[in-house]
Amino acid sequence: MNSAAHGEDVVRSALAALAPRLRSAARTISGLQRLSGGATQEIWRFDLDTADGSQPLIMRRAPGGDRRSQVAVGLNVEAQLITAARDAGVSAPEVLHVLAPEDGLGQGFIMEFVAGETLGGRIVKAASLAGAGKTLAYSCGQILARIHSIDPGRFPSLEHQTPADLIEQWRTAYRRDSVRRPVFDLAFHELSASCPPPPLKARLVHGDFRNGNLMIGPEGVRAVLDWELAHIGDPMEDLGWLCVNSWRFGRIEKPVGGFGEYGDLYAGYEAAGGPPVNRETATWWEMFGTLRWGVMCAGSLAAFRSVDATVERAMIARRTSETEIDLLRLMAN
């Protein structure tokens, strides 16, 4: 791919041409700014200009087409998931447009810009100062119940995974990417021995619902971000992942995202129509999630030595040991 041909000027003129189709009163765009992104995914912010004023928007795109990682669902499906979540009552940005080939921007979509805080460390601090942690944990439960109410049949391309499938998938990834780690081998053994049966009803699982992927304002959750790991499976997986210690940002005593208690999360979940929470299963998923994050960190070593020789990647590889101490704590309980 010729990166110059997809540079900022090209993006600007393609978006300007697209403007009237985003809102009929729109004439052009301004304030284009690339926010972040790696080699395959980009995030851009811009303003859509009409006679009455301008609306801030976000474009997520894969300029070279959609080179999907092994697990990511793809940007088109992500756009559908965000729309389905909105319809189910989840706070999420409105998706205005899914990119088509004739737009000349690759694959991706354009959505409303939502302002708010996503940095986990700031969120736990602000929640603690404002005494808002209990409410936040309760509303995370409500949001997850709404996500889990979405008919999984609408997303036939998503993978369907039982707890036992996931153990095997991650054990394979561990053995492929990492030197042997006694704590991980022990954890895989213990998780296999206590593996829950497949859920009575498989649900749409967000797959990465955690502090850091939530856009928060003073009034609560404004948007649920990063749907690329969505799949069909056990809804308790999302409840467990939210409680993994790595997403508590130092507040180990607040199991739900570093801001709330298990009971608040479960109460919100059941009050909003989620299936009854089996606490033992939710705890199993917390340990599974800890191990999954550990395998992801350990896998960063191979990425660092091949395609991503950045300091940031090196330091993620060195986060593997944090999951080992968390696994030892969970196994001692």
Next chain:
Amino acid sequence: MQDQPSPDEILAAIAAFLRDTVIPKSDSHTAFQARVAANAVDLVRRQLEFSTAGEAAELERLQTLLGRAGTLPELNSALAEALASGAKGLSTAGVSEHLRATTLEKLQIDQPNYSGYRNALERPRS
């Protein structure tokens, strides 16, 4: 004999340069990367200070646990295999103590401020 300053002193100066000079002059993306780089330099300093003693202790524990001699990678893999198969587990004498000690030795270098590490230090035998 090599001249001074020592590697540790030079690395400390690099970390200070990143934090005090580079970060204040950088845009937010570069400042973030520079902060990560300064943290990485600190990690290397801790590893220079601690790792030799830690790995010697780890090897000794592994030899006791497995009842044979070998290199650290060999014995580490052998223990992993025994735990994967269930031949050894948390109820096997010495396993829990070894895993805890080895993990704490890593975190002392990797992330001495990590909440799970601080928590483990406060609970002497969890």
